[in-house]
Amino acid sequence: MRVRFAPSPTGQLHVGNARTALFNWLLARGSGGTFVLRIEDTDVARSTRESEAAIIEDLEWLGLTWDEGVERGGDRGPYRQSERLHIYRAHAVELLSRGLAYRCFCPPEQLEMDRYHALKDRRPPKYIGRCREISPEDARRRAESGEPAAIRFRIPDNRDVTFNDLVRGEVTFNTDVLGDPVIVRSEGVPAYNYAVVIDDALMEITHVVRGEDHISNTPRQILLYEAFGWKPPTFAHVSMVLGPDHSLLSKRHGATSVAEFRARGYLPEALTNYLALIGWSPGEGQEIVPIDELARRFRLEDVGHSAGVFDVEKLGWVNRHYVKHATPDRLLELALPHLRRAGYAEAPTPEAVSYLATVIPLVTASVDRLDQIPARLGFLFDYSAERALSDSAVRAEAQASRPVISALAEVLASGEPLHDRDAFRTAVARVRERTGAKGKTLLHPIRLALMGEPEGLELDLAVPAITRGAALGAAGIRPISSPAERAAALDRVLGALASDEAVPSPE
Template sequence: MTVRLRYAPSPTGDPHVGNIRTALWSWLHARRLGGAFVLRLEDTDQSRAVEGSLQRIEDSLRWLGMEWDEGPEEGGPYGPYVQSERLERYHEATDRLLAAEDAYRCFCTPEDLRQMREQQRASGQPPGYAGRCRGLDPDEAASRAAAGESCVVRFKMPQEGSTTFEDMIRGPITYENRVLDDFVMLKSDRFPTYHLAHVVDDHAMEITHVTRGDEWIPSTPRHVRLFEALGYQPPVFVHTPVILGPDGGKLSKRHGAKSVLDYADEGYLPEALCNFLAIIGWAPDGSTEILSEDELIASFDLARLNPAPATFDTEKLEWMNGVYMRSLSLGDLAGRFTERLDDDLPAEVARPLDAGLVDAFTPLIQERVKLLAEVAPMTDFFFTDDVEVAEPGEFIARGMRKTTERAAPALEAAVAALEPLAADWRAEPIEAALRALAEELGLRAGDLFMLCRVAVTGKRVTPPLFETMEIVGATPSLARMRAAVPVLAGAYPS
């Protein structure tokens, strides 16, 4: 039998990492077993729908490399793949259950339900529907509904015995039926609830494994009963562990509960985020946690998930992203830098974003960059005619703090020492000239280098200085150094 797994988000905004981790696990399992991965939009709660959500969901999956086999736009043999376009199927299932008296119409108003909850609370009973309309005559209820009286349809749960289902990673789970109330399956607007819609669709689309968060465990016995009442074979259930923040509490935005596209904006690599999410709650064989997409597919198995809560470690994600950055070929990395710089650099940059320039500085920063978002702030001076320095104190290294009056003359001397090299502007002679000058002036080499570094780049922390100056070029480098001399002279007169 071909395995079929689905990702069925609601269109309520960008998918967050917990949601996507579950989708990723389904995708990996389907790919390992040569099965199908289906994208289905569960939009039955129209009040919560956010315009553009489907596009953002698809963009998130595509950015991560998680292509799907069937979906809302691609279609497929089991479409449509948007639940609001499948209402007739839910109505047919509801009619079957009503005819078999496995469901009933409920006319309780919101006020009725509120009073019911208050009475239950006052008497110490668990909250839930008390069954007021359960005994209504079906023909009478049908007549009231036909006359226009507002109602919902509830599934009739058994009131005795128990319901057991098998979870792939947790084993058998049993609930006493007396604690399971009669749930709403069709709302008064004739839209189904999640309970009915996903049961009908998972059967119709031949979904073999339902992978979802463990918050759905208490609802699963209801779903099992609904599958059985409709004559359907329940799928394999896999309830995934919750993701916690580093403090052991619920994952918050501060600790990583952001959308996938937020991580893309921050400069994470898709392959790093995939690798990281895959191992939150799953331990691969072997000692390494760095796994390519092919390695993840080859080794992943839903049955080996750990049901215990897992921690989202942002520091580990940053480390892993750095590992991936350093493992890329220089050509691949330069291409990603170029794409990112095209978005991040101001439109008015003086030097064009050409491949040769990016190729030149990529080796200098590969070991330093952890996120693509760091590239523009680290390299923007390569693309400008002038650099801005916040204040003169930025030029001064620790060793020169007591002799700041020497700063301007030293930088002026550096210009003079480097001017003869303009025709052969390379890192090695630049370094040799500046080291010789520092010795001649009786300065620490690092103090002189800091003056040149800030003058040329506007920053105290940069890629290697001499290679940087070579790439910037003789004319711009010397011009920036000359422009900085009067700034230092005015701030620190000799």
Template sequence: MLRINRRFPLLQCLRHAHNQVRVRFAPSPTGHLHLGGLRTALYNFLYARHLGGKFLLRIEDTDQTRLVPGASERLVEDLLWAGIEIDEGPGFGGQLGPYVQSERKLIYSKAIDELLQNGTAYRCFCTERRLDLLRKEALRTRQVPRYDNKCRHLTEKEVDSLLVKGTPHCIRFKLTDHEEPLEDLIYGRVHHNVSDTEGDPVVMKSDQFPTYHFANVVDDHLMGITHVLRGVEWQISTTKHLLLYKAFGWQPPKFGHLPLLVNADGTKLSKRQGDIGIQNFRERGFFPQALVNYVVSAGGGFDHKANAKLQLLSMEELYEKFQIERVNSHPSRLNPELLEDFNRLELAQRLLGKESRLKLVKQVQELVKKTYPQHSNLDLAEDHIADVLNWSSQRLTLLQDLTSSKLSFLWVKPSDFQLKDLTAHQLNNMLKLLRSLEDFHKDKLNTELKNFAQRENIKFPQMMKTLRAALSGLKEGPGVAEMMEILGQTVTLERLQEALPKEKLPLKQNQ
């Protein structure tokens, strides 16, 4: 039976007052959101939505020394970009805030008083110098550094005397044996007895800010969190959290720990890898749903059919199909090739919708202008870009790939072109031929161009060299027939007509 906590009249058993699942993502604003953080947020969101629950965002900024200005705003921006909807959180409303820990100091202070009064916490006056000596001695004797719980044994009179003197102190929590195993939603029954390996942990620092472990427990309870899904690196700490719940007389939420996210070669994913930040994926041009599918492809949580065709699932499809019992308990390997495959699928999908296709066209227009600022004569017609996107959806991974130097001919029109190896009459005949073609694919084009060279008694290599120059102004790149296919029939005809000598009139459309 839960002990009624009269010091928190606002919330005795709020967790039971909710008929729905409540989960949270609680990042520290100490840097950019990376793949590991996105995975944690995503699985919490999928689990909540699958069961019709709520997803909360809480900013855990109690470590004031490591805060990065603007990090909270960027975290929110990346979450929303990925399609993760925030039901409660800073700037999103909710009845159980504030949702920023630095704004909850009074709440933590009252909670600390509760532990001090029931004897499960105590004031520690040990100096940093003494703690440092303990660490050095443990290392010298090849032991794991741990606090020796000295201040746990101070008498009430000794504590009062030190308080009167204004001696700086922190608050520590008394660890006890915890024999009850953790029923992990992903790993099953797990047991860690932290009192065997750790000293009493600090729960309130001398600067009056709570530590992660303490604030985490208090906030999860007061915010009615029913399920906590977080990285497996926190699994040992969960034992301490369960002891804190017991000290307060609160019922803990259910816990599930997500396995390590690792690189393709099995090495641990690290924040030091500059390429795992969500901002990096965004800047490189990956689409949000492609990245989301990439993350869940490594972690499990879905029925997997062997040799099934790769599918890009919408967020709604993902949370409808999500099953917590199918999340992997072994390290989750990321396969970068899959991300590229997913991105191509999303590109093709976006091309099907009128609004999404137009948005892609606008993005390409901006990319091209940014890539070729020195060119004023760029080919940025919407129909042309749409044709290029259709061609690229099965061949390229990122929109940025369209601005590579070998594909510059797509956008930069040739200038100062002089017609060689072809007379104006021959070029006019070629325009007539190309306009008549219904099949404008490279194999058909190659055949027709060879036949044309033979009929007109033109050396084929020289003719193709001239066409390449007329179409692109480049000396190398894709084959001429492939170049024509990529440019499309309309743009190919336009550029070849522009290659005619200015004193010659271009062939009329009905000739």
């Protein structure tokens, strides 16, 4: 089996196209076949090498490595369409010489007018064949004189073209609805339906797996295969990926490209796992399927006909599973760029890196994406006593609980650092002895004083992390204030409020 993924480098890799690439890759890996990457860059105005590089980077990040193609080489190249123009020209000349194609001199405005009238009359907007009967000699003479001419493929009249689609079963088109398609534009650029046939045939692609939006192209392509005496590949047209409103997934739905999901902290194995589940199911209600198992179990015959909805919440659930099961070293590697962007860890020393490796796992159970980690670790790097009291209800509760906060400040000022749970619990017991407070009336103000937020990570996990971070000092990370400094700061702010002194606004 030889399959291919052939993106146009006109922008970022859309998750719908990534799903198509994934399905092709799974087929190749599951069958011991070959996965080919070809770049369809004949749209000179929109294609860029930057987009090509970005697509390649995203495919590699997803783990969809290819066996043959761009940047890998192979004996059926070149693998960029822009480097194959001579091949397309030679095959177009062959079709012209055999009378299977002809030159078309219709100007664009005439073709647009024909289309307008067809739609107005509720007819298929196909080419009406105005240049079909021009003799080859006259057509050659006009072209040689400089008159712009496209080349059209001659579609036979009133013939049924039938193919067996691995997803949709038997599909039939009658040629009377097709019209004669342009295969080479007047400026010499090959059309998609023509170039893709030449490429797939010469690269010996056995299975073409693509989106269902290409199904109407298939009869024209099959007729081109027949014209050259080539056996058509097996076709499979998979359903489109829709947004929550059941329209085609687009930017109005939010992130749509692999690069965007990557930047937000989704893991590649989570994205491939989730994309495989759109329109396909491994059965038995299983939803977490590693990519090597996907390759063993994936079958095109099991892909559904109905379009699949891209559910970001479901992707988040899948991603949370993979984040939860990632090793601490991998979590650190993936989370550091997000901490750096937040200004928390611009150039951490080895000691600081070791510290971060211990605190990141504390919060990963509460995140769907890695870009949420900085916010979850804000209690370490972004403490502000003023900000902690910015909410009026929280401020009122803190004022009522000031005896607890004052006692905490006194205990921490004279006690040992809270390096572990036992030390923290001992400090809490001393505050309880001094104030008589217990339960929520004891722990809520302590949490606010030490973490700057009314809820979050368990205190006996958070406070030792704060203590260890404060001991690092200048270590290439944003300085972390100690528990004693925090309790004293909140007590001072509450004291200022009680005496009606001006309190600095939270940053």
